[in-house]
Amino acid sequence: MNGLMMDVPATITSIMQFAERVHPTGEVVSVTADNPRHRYTYAEAFRRTRKLANALQTYDLARGDRIATLAWNDYRHFELYYAVSCAGMVCHTINPRLFAEQIDYIVNHAEDQLLFIDPMFVPLVESLQSKLTSVKAYIVLADAAHMPDTTLPGAVSYEALIEPHSDTYDWPVLEETTASALCYTSGTTGNPKGVLYNHRATVLHAYASSMPDAFGIGRNDVVLPIVPMFHVNAWGVPYSAVMAGTKLVFPGPKMGDGATLARLINEEGVNISAGVPTVWLALLNYLNESGERVDCLDRIVVGGAACPLSIMEQFEDRYGVYTHAAWGMTEMSPLGTFNSRLDRKALGEQEYARLRLKAGRPIYGVEMKIVDDANKPLPWDGVAFGALKVRGPWICSEYFKLENSEAHDDEGWFDTGDVATIDPDGNMQITDRSKDVIKSGGEWISSIDLENTAVGHPAVEEAAVIGVYHPKWTERPLLVVVKKDGADLTREDMLAWFDGKVASWWVPNDVVFVDSLPHTATGKLSKKDIRQQLADYSFPEGTRE
Structure with missing residues (x-):
């Protein structure tokens, strides 16, 4: 019936x-x-x-x-x-x-x-x-x-x-x-x-995406979508905002200009915004240097790449702006998970910081699982790492004009190409792209966790971690660092920074300092190009144990 x-x-x-x-x-x-x-x-x-x-x-x-x-x-x-x-x-x-x-x-x-x-x-x-x-x-x-x-x-x-x-x-x-x-x-x-x-x-x-535990956009909000309209429909904001009657503020070609963003936020009363980490770093640097504030801005949504904890902490502690991490893909329209507002006082500082770095829980409409190499589901225990698969009504079934390009397996699951862990509360955390994963002595090491830790150092502008051949462990992490202008940072200082922040066996074996790091057209670190640039690198004798 x-x-x-x-x-x-x-x-x-x-x-x-x-x-x-x-x-x-x-x-x-x-x-x-x-x-x-x-x-x-x-x-x-x-x-x-x-x-x-x-x-x-x-x-x-x-x-x-x-x-x-x-x-x-x-x-x-x-x-x-x-x-x-x-x-x-x-x-x-x-x-x-x-x-x-x-x-x-x-x-x-x-x-x-x-x-x-x-x-x-x-x-x-x-x-x-x-x-x-x-x-x-x-x-x-x-x-x-x-x-x-x-x-x-x-x-x-x-x-x-x-x-x-x-x-x-x-x-x-x-x-x-x-x-x-x-x-x-x-x-x-x-x-x-x-x-x-x-x-x-x-x-x-x-x-x-308009639900309270996601973007939560309403009629009385003012939204500044900095994420480009050429990038996955600006994360759907031009539709969800219109559905709610929300005031929209578009930054045009000035989306990376901190001064323009601050002016738009303050003059138009923006209280919600969305963009990639590099945009928020530009705004943060401008606010820190100019002394201006953005008191009407209540929260920002960060996606496209992992957001360093230092950016989240500075926005909240200096300017009262809450940072939400979110995750998705072009193939997912794009939203898959959203890290809703956490109770800092109830959680305590350490747990609060730890949970903020996760990508959040799946939003309704997105099914999610992690699987091992044999495609067997892994537990949501916050410990197991596996290939992340998703399915749902706004997830790609096949690619345009590519014959036999089914983007899903026989059970209808799309392989995201990400490696992730999911905790018992449903919080997902990306640890690597499957092609970027570092497997040392049979155990996985999260390059993203290492990168986030590295950029927390006050002398580090940007950092990347790649796996390099090691005669004993097969692979070990190599840290590639761009120092801030005028910063004095040694290899020993950098490696010491990881003490107590990650497992001791995760600490990179070496550090290479570079003037800049290559990025993709969407602003993400291009690990492929980094590996090519360092193709001739081998760990020094003292780092091969």
Whole structure:
């Protein structure tokens, strides 16, 4: 027997129409290349979204066609999110920090029909133009006055494109399984792979990520999504915030500028923000150097890489800002776990610090397990380490246009490529990527724990740990360190820092000091490149015991 409920599809269109009707005065504030502080309401945003949808109809496009963006977080990109997906096409957000050959590959693999470009990226697209065989037209995200000179054929400004069109549009009724957005992995090995989201997954993810023990976004909040809109849909914030009627503040090209972020936070009353650790380090450094404060900011969400405890402690102890760790992947839309607010007084300082470094508990909708090399489930005891697998309604089932690319095993579980441990309370902690794991004498050592400990040293700017061949133990950890400017730090001082902080047998065998460390296009440490750079390294004689 089936239930007697209405079969109304869960679509991004429903989020937009709900917000326009229920939250028409909700604000969207943006920094753009042509306006240092653009401001309008949800009602105005979605009126322009309908004009954009009509403008898209002037091109020879079909349902399911991919429309690409190379853009920052701002109101025009926001309009594209809704106009493209709700018109039945696919909004393909491209990371402009990828290598040129990766962007070329991605555009052609996706067969993008239109390319919307921030003025900053016009020279990049001009250099690739002859290779982008599927692109029919180029639209620059600017008004006529700020339209750059360009060799792109027929390029038009965004405002000139939408201006002549009607602000009424009859949105099509879409099945909730209709493809809505496309994002490619950064491709650390081989070519990037496309993850194709649908309306249902996006709506469910927005619901789940809005729960109190996750982002907990409400109508009275002001949210600053610093995580790029080209990176996994800005962690779903442009959907969950609109669903709740939350004021949105977009930093545009200034997402890494501490002074601009502080000004936006204070002048717009931002109380929640989300971004990767490097962004928070930039803001923290600016606050420490300038003496400014961000008293309205209540909490920040950190993902994309492990957040050093020192950043969390400085934000809380100096500025009263709580830091939430979260974890997810492009293939997961992206949110998988969230570390909700902990009671510092009840836990005590040591336990409080220990738990904050975990990625948190799975949010509802994400099933999770760890398995051994034989794919046997391991206990959630906080001790066992294993390959982390997940499944759920917003997790990738296969990759776009890759034959036989099922992203799950026979039981429907997606292998994240991470090695993790899960404690009895469900708190998950990533210890390594499976390809980066250090196995010394048959036992695993967490490179992430060692890196987090190293960057806690006041003289360390950045640190990475890799496994290096050892004649006795097979592998031992090597610590690679970037010192802060002017810092005086010796190998002996660095290794002594680990005493009492990690197991004695985890302490790295040696330290190599470097001027900088390589990163991927998404800002993560590139262990592959670090290993290549140190391919000829071998432990000195005295460190081989």
